Amino acid sequence: MSKRRIIGCLLGCGLLLLLLCVALLSLGEIRLGFGATLRSMFGRSTDQLTNLVIWDIRMPYLGAALITGSCLAVSGLILQILTGNPLVDSSILGVNAGASLGAVILIGLASRFKGLNIDQWLPLAALIGAVLSFIVVSAISRNGAKMKILLGGVALTALLNGIILMIELSLNKFDFDKILVWLSGSFWNTDRKFLLIYGVLTLMLLLVTVTVHSELATFVLGEPMAQSIGVNVKFMRYLLMSLAVALAAVAVSVGGAISIVGLMAPRIAKRLVGSQMRVLLPASCVIGCIIMVLATLVANNLFLPSVLPVGLVTGVITMPYFLYLLFKTN
Amino acid sequence: MKIARLARLNLLLVILLIVVFILNLAGGVHWYAPSLLWQSQHTLAQQIMWSIRLPRALAAALVGALLALSGQLMQTLSKNPIADPSILGVNAGAMLALMLGSVAGITLSVINTIWLSIVGATLAFVVVLMLAMTRQGLDPLRFILGGTVFSGFVSCLAYAVSLLTNTTMQFRNLLVGGFSDTTFKQVIFLVVGLFVVTLMITFNRKSLTLMVFDDATARSLGARPGLTRAIGALVIVISAGCSVAVAGNIGFVGLGIPAIIHYLHPDSLERNILPNLLLGAVFMLLIDFVAKTLVAPTELPLAALSAICGGAFLLIVIAREGQVLTDE
16 A cells, blocks of 8 residues: 555545534534534534534534444454454444443343432443453354354344343333334433543543554464564453453443444455554544444434434444455455 | 154153143233133133133244244255244344335235235345355355344344334334234134145155255255255245244244254154144243243233343354354
């Protein structure tokens, strides 16, 4: 890959993301001009209605899309490198379903015990669920073939989704919108403070990932090679795994069990900019954001006035891509 | 000796079936004695037994048998122990077809639901088969993985359709599985479905059994692989379609039941059909009984219960003998 091409691709992706962000902010039941949107974004607008629509209604969706997109993409990238399997991400491995189950159990408990604060404990519950499911999948598919890991994840997802469905339906019998959050993903809480906390968490996790990106790159060559270069493989492996699982847990806390975005983003990024880690990492992050913002745009606008859960749209976009990949390999 | 063992297994399963059937009839929000069915006084309890409990128990038994049968055939035809109409998207296809049909304005009478879901099941099955075909024949791993993801994709579409048309209430049974509104008419159709399917299998049992071999061997033994496969596929989509039309998307019965039967009595497809049907019925009656009594009066989603059983089962299979799978 020539340097010029890489820079061009990065710039192009960045521009596309910006464009989509502005589109997301300006389109909807109330249509705003691009100019008005931009003015309001930079705080130059005095129109009350525009400001209200952009800052209070649409900005939370944008924030949630950016958080989930970047978390899922980076988590997927790390998992693909660690497992040496390009068909893996947190949703395929069942980590997303685990995090969802954690969240659902917390919500179930909170309906029993009134003192329990969901917002406060949600990240922890999701994290515990994600870690447990990751451990189960790794144990099952220890030194197994690549396809076996996929199958283990699929089986675990089915099992966990069954439990989720059961708990959710016993909590509220007919509210499928809520159930879908934890089965296929939806931005369920667009409270600004809630999103701000997760935004900060995301930034912190991404920052840690950036500081270890050169070590991550050595894992591409295989662990023996990484060790011979002088990387503390054992420690670094645990750190990277925890990062991937934590990122997935954050994504699930915000957007539910969104599928396969984490698989798709790093793959596309790799095709565009090559496998140099210091460009691949930001590129996958940006492409993850692009996919999520695009999906949000479609979910919020395609069937006006009704709004679809974003997870259904990402599912419809990403699953054919997974099938295409599956049938192209071997 | 072998026959005697099979007969013993069948006898045991029939007894078990009767026990679970009575249990299923008796259990529910209130417990009633099954003897109410033939006692002459006309009470509300008797009415409930006749118009709600009995069709429900019958439907559960029939659907269980049909699902187990289609799973068994799928596993034989794909030469792979992990196959099942729900894993491979056939159930989801039937579900989506039902929803689209109702959105398009077709009234969901019993007949309409049956043909709609059979059409949907067929389409989905064809897509998954096409995805899994390679130049060397059917690739089992592609079959499973592709099928699962395709199934997820179709379910996403189904949920989207029902959310957009505000019909999640109407389709609740379809989406989460259950027998709560079963009528005698549906039972009759299930009986017809099972009858047709059994006939098809009985007439082709020799060639279906030969499908465990590769095509060349099967052909030399007198089977016609192409035709047999087509008949098998037809049986699969009819069974899966009928079950979805009545009970919604219930998964994994077709996966676990044939595997258990194979474990108890490893034998040819032909001989294992009957115990398989029986155990499928027993399992479904039992699960349905749990679903309606465990946290009564709330009814647990049947799809979730069977997914939990099936997912756990699948995990154990993968952990123990996954290498067999990947070597193929």
